[in-house]
Amino acid sequence: MSVETLKRAFADNLFYTQGKDTSWATRRDYYMALAYTVRDRLFHRFFKTRKRYFAKDVKVVCYLSAEFLMGRHLGNNLINLGIYDRVNEAVRESGLDLGKLIELEHDPGLGNGGLGRLAACFLDSLATLEVPAIGYGIRYEFGIFHQAIKDGWQVEVPDKWLRFGNPWEICRREASVQVKFGGHTETYHDQQGNPRVTWIHDRTVTAIPYDTPVPGYNTNTVNTLRLWRALAGDDFDFQAFNAGDYDGAVASKMSSETISKVLYPNDNTPQGRQLRLEQQFFFASASLQDIIRNHLRLHKNLDALYEGVAIQLNDTHPTVAIAELMRLLIDEHQYYWDKAWYITQKTFAYTNHTLLPEALERWPVSLFESLLPRHLEIIYEINHRFLEDIKTWFPDDEDRLGRMSIIEEFPEKSIRMANLACIGSHAINGVAALHTELLQKHTLRDFAELWPEKFFNKTNGVTPRRWILLSNPKLSELITEKIGDGWLSNLDQLKQLEPFVEDADFRRRWREVKHENKLQLTQYIWKHNSLEVDPHSIFDVQVKRLHEYKRQLLSALNIITLYNRIKENPNADVFPRTFIFGGKAAPGYYMAKLIIKLINAVAEVVNKDPEVHGRLKVAFLANFNVSLGQKIYPAADLSEQISTAGKEASGTGNMKFAMNGALTIGTLDGANIEIREEVGAENFFLFGLTAEEVQSTKVQGYNPMDYYHGNAELKAVIDRIDSGYFSHGNQELFKPIVDSLLHHDQYMLLADYQAYIDCQEKVVEAYKDQERWTKMSILNAARMGKFSSDRTINEYVNEIWKAKPVKVESEEYDSNNAGLNVQP
Template identity: 50%
Template sequence: MTSGSEGGSKVLNEVLLAGHRRDDAPQPDEAPRTLWKPPAAAAVPQSDPVATLRAAILGKLAYGLGKSPATARDRDWFAATALALRDRVVDASLETAPFPHKRVYYLSLEFLIGRLLSDVMGNLDLVATARAALAGLGVDLDAVSDAEPDAALGNGGLGRLAACFMESMASLAIPAYGYGIRYDHGLFRQLIDDGVQREVPETWLAEGNPWEFERIESACTVGFGGEVAMTVQADGSLRRAWRPAEAVRAVPYDTPVVGRGGRHVNALRLWSARACEPVDLARFNAGDHVGAVSDRARAEAISRVLYPSDGTPAGQELRLRQEFFFTSASLQDLVRRHVAERGDLRSLPDHAAIQLNDTHPAIAVPELMRLLVDEHGLSWEDAWHVTTHTLGYTNHTLMPEALETWPVELMERLLPRHMQIIYLINWMHLEEVSRHRGTDAGYLAEVSLIEESHGKRVRMGHLAFLGARRVNGVSALHTELMRQTVFAPLHALDTDKIVNKTNGITFRRWLHNANPGLTRLAVEAVGPRVLDDPSHLAGLAAVAEDAGFQDRYAAVRRERKEALARVVQDRTGITLDPEALFDVQIKRIHEYKRQLLNILETVALYQAIKAEPHRDWPSRVKLFAGKAAPSYHQAKLIIRLASDVAKRVNADPDVAGRLTVAFVPNYSVSLAEAIIPAADLSEQISTAGLEASGTGNMKLALNGALTIGTLDGANIEIKDHVGADNIFIFGLDAAGVQRTKAQDGYAERAIAASPRLRAALDVIGAGGFSPGEPGRFRPLVDELTRGDRFLLTADFDDYWRVQREVDAAWVRRRSWWRAAILNTARTAWFSSDRTMREYAEEIWRVRVG
């Protein structure tokens, strides 16, 4: 960054400022000069797009930020550039039809949008223009891009998927609003202190957000607690009215989401929680200065932090308050819009499709019913028809503990009217089931919205299922397992309701922006049409065996690996060899994702190299990144084990140049954009039947990493598309997992049958990687030897075997690059554009384009 350099001054003086100097003091023998001013737009030739954008950036720097080029930091240049580009997005948005026939409303507790500058520049075809405009000011676009904070408003795949879907809907010109929460602090910033994860707040809003617009005129009120009053109407009917004890102001902030080519713009509307009264003046004037703002603190806590710990009753209540807050505000907003544009709410299904992204917004079912019946006077029958023909529900998990349930006591206290509505929905539902299926108590308990085996709890997955017109899974395997497991009783009542919509990713972010070198290669090989239609990537298959193309493909990978090595060196101090195989596992740290299996294989490989130091071992880098939930002790222990293994392995001269291990802290979207184009091997090793889909597997395969994985989630469909010869599959399938779990003592038998696994567990359990605290990792070893509910022991030997196949394949570089190119060529189907078309046509019934 040289914005304050002499070279930058000359550019400004000669090109833009017509002789105005940027030096702060007058020159000798000169009269005091006039202050610097940005160039007038009228003075810039409109035929020169670089000069036009440069002038716009300088104007925003001066009049939007109050800065001059001499005092501007990288963050200021970013904000000025974002504001200049935002103007162009607004121009495009004003051309979008104000009242489309039908809109999609996508409700998600997470939107992991990351940095937006590259998205906006790419979709407006302004990357080269912006680079040149800033370069003319002595400013480096890469430094400006790095100054943008990651908007970490999500935990992982769920939130990143929502961001991909929003971008694809804009690119396909599907009119849509995304609805979520504008968290003051998104997912925590992860620090690794001697292997121990520490969480500190992520302050993405510390200097404001230049992309967003505050829409105070669209604020609404969300209630909590209180009582339900009943009145008799003139016709003798009963009318119920909720009188909340607490009111919170929901203030929307809109971030424009621009599609490919800038042809269509949607809005991501995020809600911020505010107190209706910012201060209790009576208490303040009485001297209770802290108590006077306690109500404000309670209200604003709702949008303070993403995923507050729900390990306490207070934490559970806050989580439920968050979910209801954004769901209620979103429904009020879209109902208000529909009434203003269309009038009769009975036509809502014709003009709105509301998609619930997982169970977090499942409270939409009773809240929409409340709005329709209590606030707008629809009959129960009409309201239920509207609700069940407007809502859709996407399920993302098969793990029972991840399907939300809420204590009835908490619901009755916090949302009393909604609990009444849920009871009525459940009563009518069970009456219908009894008429057609009999009154077997066990079956009725399975399909009831209220689970009563461990205290009364509301099943939010069941509630979303009943209230939705369609329920979809996110991969072929996941959808079929939904029918067979978590929703089997409900599926039997309506066998057409569950459909599959395999996830996808936006290629504009994860190929065009993240890997421009590979994108240029694709354009050279198959033409520029690949930028608009990823199906044309299939043309790369024709050059997969071309030695010259393989060399260029390998050179692009080498550049990305060198760039990643610099990032890892900067963050960890660990040196990576770009010639080594980069073996990458990047995802949320969770036992079912089985980072521990990868670490066990790493320890076994380390022991094998130590035992046979003269063997020709291929050089390998094991790279881990991901965050553990703050209260998830086992996951944090896995991070510490990975760090301790790295410390010992990397310091051992016997394995130098053969094995390097690194845990890179603070995994984020921007870090993923650095890692994914550099990866050679993609670890997708979850226990079969537990990963709903995965999208990291798609991003890595698209960029040419070969997958080592189980037959789980979308791995199955990736295998079908890229070909069995171009992927490494190991381990039990979902049916095999269930058979093995049914056998007592499977872990003990697997360990006894595998000397390699037993040796790895022994050295970990004995403190071989934690000599100062020998028992540090005993809980991990005990979990595997006594239970192993995620079947690491059962899959270990096959995983080891296939990893040695990877070693052999890596040595044969021509065949490796052929397989990598075919992965890129054959993953076009996993575009989120394809996914959104399927949702639009088969679930939402909305026109594309």
């Protein structure tokens, strides 16, 4: 790990791995060479970790997730390995800039938002806490789309993140498994005369694992992220080729490999829905086969599988794994139903991430019948046995039977995956206190009444290594100077910053760090948006997935309100503000895309209007991802967390902003409630209806037109949109938004509008007093200890997974014994 050794390894990887010397090497060659140099050092700990787990026969946490939004690996791995400074020196002495090399790494777009980023934070914390774990998912070739903005509209472009290769992964082709689809089932009798079922499939897809090492911070533990790539069982039909059917010769290959092409294909078509289900079953089946194979290397049977592994379902996407494990136990390993069901329930736990009924997955029975006929039979049997129990426990309650059934009869006969997850798991958790409460009261009420002991709250958290240390090095340096670096593995230590709130010099330095971060973001905005923004203005930021319930539209109404005030009185006292947006809309979500168009249309007008005099600027930053987030969170003054109360499960962006000293304007929704409790009500800008008030207002009969006619300023805002002012006179373009607000307003923007506008004025008054604002900023960061993913994972480990940390010793690595008794 010495600088000289690192320099030599760097040069060797450039020459021998990249096949370049310094006269021909590109900057990307240097990045790849450096990545391989770091990966080589990761592998020492990686193999030692696996060897240790095998020797100790430890319980392993298996985290099944459709998304893993890992972000760039190089910088994070340097930090967690503790060699950032040495590598920086080695690179500098080689005549290069480490920061520029890090920027060359392409973000793996293997997630869409909080769900995938949470999974990545959890893997980081599991390794940091030395908990044996493996993440299972899909190696999407194109991942989530790359978002371009053309004429204000979102345009989806393939994200070719693998175009130049991925130096962090290792293909384990020898550990491939076969995943079956389609066909039919047949019944036979075993030697004891018991009926058994065989699945006669008609298509096989090969699942090839790619392993990425995940190092913990300041430990020797390096866990695994195993992602599956789909390959046809038979790549090439030679008979078809010889017959002149050249397309048919590779049809199977093309069809099978589509499974791991793109994250969340548009499901507005039957083909898209089928592909999504194929993806979910593909990685669930492959992962379970891998888990069972590893377990049987140390145990003679699967009787106590749940003592060797804890499988966490990250939302409903992997829930088909419950039916697949039952199939594997019953059909492949000859278990009887009761024993197989006991093992299955004890093995699985389920995290719910949504309160939106439309987001709780349902699959048509007809689709299951054609794609997974055996699993449909198993689900019917699970449901039959479960409903028989419900009839016993709740006699004469037909409505309850209908609500709790896995099978939904109307409007289309479908499988409710959330119900299957609840029935087939021993633990169910929400991801924030309010979210869990609402799950128990509303979304999953029947299951909470039946099994209250199954329900847990596990408030989300984020890793401070990436979201403070890596993202905000200047702030990290200031914090460490004052309280030492123990906060990086125990975020509660940030409370030690509180006494420095009264230190004028510390406050000045805190402001300087924020200003430097804002300067860096202004440079990014100028480079990518050709927009000059004032670093002294309030950076008012809302970056997250585009969805109506997250209410980016409410922010747009505020911008137009301020704009109208200036148009009515060019000398109006409007404090300089820069509104920054970022986030992707699902390809088939028209309204979310139209909101992006409106934000960009407002930006076009506001940014060019000479009467505004730079008091307002609006920037929509395209292709929001982890790396862009690392630039934005440290620079934000105000964090917009304004979802309709009762709709956001938790949020994690709210935590990243606050950790970096941004103040929050928000509703009592998701983790906002707990953030406000921790940082203090006086350091949080609260507005809007509560979840209970939202519900009661809708029950009483909510009429958005009453707000429209009763608030002149609000009416002027909506009228300006409706007039075509922001659409070059086209009154039809934004009509769907206007109609939605005036006649439906499902997410109650008009009800919360005035409270939001009033609260924004409080923000301005606080910001004008920079000493007060700085104190609030420091206290926000200092009181965020609860929101480390280390705390969240500790709770999962102790209360749900019942796993134990395993220390990996740091003695000299023995490459001769690295693979002893360890099979990929």
